[in-house]
Each structure stands twice: as C-alpha cells, then as structure tokens.
Amino acid sequence: MPPTPLTRQVAARIVDYIRSEQVATGTRLVERTLADQLRVSRSPVRNALRLLADSGAVAEADRGGYTVVSTDHLDLTEDAEDDVDDTVYLTIAGDRLDGELPDKITESALVRRYSLTPAQLNRVLRRASSEGWIERLPGYGWEFRPTLTSQQSYADSYRFRLTIEPAAILEPTFVLDRAAIEHVREQQQKLADGWIHELDNITLFNINHVFHETIAECSRNEFFIEALRRVDHLRRLVEYRRSLPRESGVIRCREHVEIADLLLADRRTEAAERMRGHLSTVTAEKIGP
Template identity: 65%
Template sequence: MPEPERGPTPLTRQVAARIAGYIRETGAAPGDRLAERTLAAQLRVSRSPVRAALRLLADDGLVAAAEQGGYTVAGPGSRHTIPDESEAEKRYLRIASDRLDGELPDRVSENELVRRYGLTPAQLAHVLRRIAGEGWIERLPGYGWEFQPMLTSPQSYADSYRFRLTIEPAAVLEPGFVLDRPALEAVRAQQLELAEGGAGTVGNAELFARNRAFHEAVVACGRNPFFIDALRRVDTLRRLIEYRRALPRDRAAVRAREHVAIADLLLAGRNADAAEHLRRHLSTVSVEKQAGG
C-alpha cells in the first residue's frame, strides 16, 4: 500500500525556519545566492533536507529560483519578507497557549484574531500558515478557520505514550525495514547539537520539532505506512501539550544523547538493540514528563 501524498515533513519545516533565520542574521541581500552545500554545513544537516526546505521557502515567496539553477534571496517584489522569528514565535506560542487553555473557540475568523492579538494581516497570515502546516487548524470553506482536536488531558497524554511504545520499537523490527541513512544522519546531527549545548538555546517549539523529526525519521525506515501515518497523527495531536511539558534543558540534553545512541545502533545495523533502547527511552521519558506536568 503506497503512503498517501503529504505536505512538508517536520524536518523540512524546521530547516526552512532555520534558513530564514540564517538569511536575516547574515544580512543576505535580494539576489544573493543560497548554496545548498553552505547551508547544509551551517545548519549541520545533509543537503537533502536543505533542498526540500528551499523548495518550501520558494513556494512561500521567501526565496526565488535562480535562472542558472538553485535559489537566491527573494527581491523586494516578492510576496513576503523574512519575518522576525523571535516576534513570530511569541505570537505563535501565545495562540498555542490560549488554544490549550480553552480561551479560543473551535471556529475563529481572521478579523477576530487580528483584534485579539493586535496583529497586522501579514503577521496573521504568517502565523496561520505555520499553524495550518502543522495540522492544528484548517481553513473553512468560504470563511474563517477551525481548530482541530488536540490532546489536552493528562490521561490522553499518557495514552499517547503507551501507543508510541507499541508502534515505534515495532517499526524498527519490521521485515521491510530499510535504513534511510541521509535522513537518519541529518536528525542525528540535530540531536548531537542539542546534546552538546544546543538544548539550552532552543525554544520549546523547536525542541519539539527536532525530537518529532527524529522519531518520525526512525519509524519511516520501517516502510510500513500505517505506522508512520499513526505516529504523525499522534504527534500532531500532542504538539500543544508538549510545549507545556518540555523537559528542563539539562534533561533534554540527556534525552538527546539517547537519541544519538539509538541512531548509532541503527546506522551500525543493530536494529534489535536499537528497538530495545527506543523502548526504554520512551518508557522513562514518559514518566519524567508526566511527573513534571
């Protein structure tokens, strides 16, 4: 059964956000070329997710396809400008918090959101694109937006971890398992960066995105579309509650080292050991997060 066509992966969206930040921080001018190799080295990922992220940014009008191939920073006539990611993150997290607290109804209009959060139409469009891409809001036919169901209770959160304990180690042991080495090396590099100090500098949303990308990359190697589809669905459902239950950064670094160890076992072809490490990791992190919540 072929896997249904999907939008960008969490890793692609995360790399796209980091490229946008790189463009802003380096002061790159419209027309400046964006070299895949340079970006991959700067962001410590392989060129494959960089290529996918550049395509996503081109679709959003933030970069432009160059005549000679590749991409450049978009010019003044582009549809959008690179947003201030720190302010955009604050707007995003405020909406996420209000939704988790039940302060926002299931259906909202853009005018209501503009008034409630004091946003410009462009700022609202940016945050709605992100939320829609993450799957927790959808545009209604004709008018308005509808928030999608999310996990909010401690019981549903605990249930999600028991479900993951069932499917994730099993995916590693699937008979059709095929190691996607570039994808696994890319998420391993991200986890190594967290373990070596990066966990103390990233926000809760990015920490969740990196960890989600790691687990989904592992399960995707199982080549069972039911497993990966189920994990992606539960990851979308648990997103907002995870922001509240993010680990202290010293513990997040420990968990990142566990991710690196799991990746190393898979890269060495030791799938049975990797599955056992993954099972222990999920069991203990579940208890740790529920105790802290």
C-alpha cells in the same frame, strides 16, 4: 518560530536543485523524489517546502504537494518579525489549549483579539495550518483541529508511541536511510554537547520529532509513519508548553545518539529495545508512572 537550521539548509538545497536543473514553473515537486535526490528523510523536505511556500518560491498544488512558482530574488535569511510572530503564535496556541478560543473563528476576530496586522495574521495562520492544528473552512473562517488537551490523552499518546516506534524498527520492510540517520544523529549529538541550552521548546520539539519520524520512515510502513505524524501533530501544542529540564534533555539526546548508532551498526533488535527504554523513561518523566 524561526525555521530550524536544517529546514533552511534543505530549502536552500531545493532552490539550488530547481535552478541547476532548470525546473520549469508549474512543475510538481514530489516529496519522496526530493528526499532521494538530496539524500535526506521526507520530514525535513516537507518542512523546507512549507518554508518555500511562505517565501513564494513554490505553491500548494490542487491535489497535494507543491509546484514551482519562482525562485527569483528568494531570500532565506531570518525575518526581522520572527520574534513578534513567535509571541503571537504561542499566545494563540496557549489560549486554544486553555479553552479561551472557540472551535471556529474568523480572521477579523483574531485581528481584534491579538491586535494583528493582516501580514502578521497571514504568517501565523500559515504556520498553524502547516503544523496541523487549524484549517481554513470552505468560504469563510477557520476551525481549530483536535489537539491533546487532557493529561489522560497526553499520557495515552506516549503509551501509543511506546507500542509503535519499537515495532516500526522491527518491520520486515525496514530499510536504513543511512544519510538521514547520520544527519539526525549529528543533530542529537550537537544537542547533547550543549546546543540544547540555546533552544526554545518549539525548536527542540521540532528537532526531536524529526529524529523519531526519520526512524519510522525507514520502516516503509505507511501506517506506522502516518500514525506517528498524527500523534506528533496532536501533541505539538502541549509540548510547546511542557518540556523536560534541559539537564534531563541532554541525557535523552544521548539516548537518541545510542539508538542511531545501533541502527547504523545494523543492530535493529537492540535499537528497538533501546527505543522502548527511552520512551518509557520519557513517559515517566513527563506524565509519571
């Protein structure tokens, strides 16, 4: 999947920041500090850093986070091989969901099964690893991480969200990140105005989960935030293959806009109720009552 416009925009702003502030090679980039500096939520910063890592501008630090490597000759334009990578990526994801791949697998096995070049395999594994459904084993090979594969686990994930997301809005530590909420509201309005018909399921999922995670991050409660991120990782592959009809999606995006407007108007109780109603409707549409 090509990076979303938001990811590319934030990545470009991070590069501008590194260059304008003359941030030295080896300097650790702190996600929260960048989010504050750029006045966006942490989720798009996280995705942008992953993109910059793929581009070689930053590298993963030993104890988490990223460090500056080089922004010389960095090109954030679309990769001509994105479409090929998308096809392979979704094929591997689908095979994993269908139980056709073992829990542990080698790179050579993946190369043979999907006729990949080393460069293609590297990009696909980087992407799957960054999205949390595969991880490198110590020394040799890869292991698929748990994902939602049954109808029951998928239904349970929505019921869990129905509990925690409205509660996160009502947390006493909730502090509105106005710039971030305005940004995700703008994206949702654009979707409702017709952009949704131009996007694939992956891009749509990423935009929508950023909306929900941005709101949860305002709670300042790490348990809510991490719980929602964990659920989003687990349900990601299922969502890639299962999406609401675009006509219904337009309605849900309008509901997102309404929730954002309530938050921006400091009407949190109403926003929490609207979030509960929104998730209840989506749950019924995707998994039944």
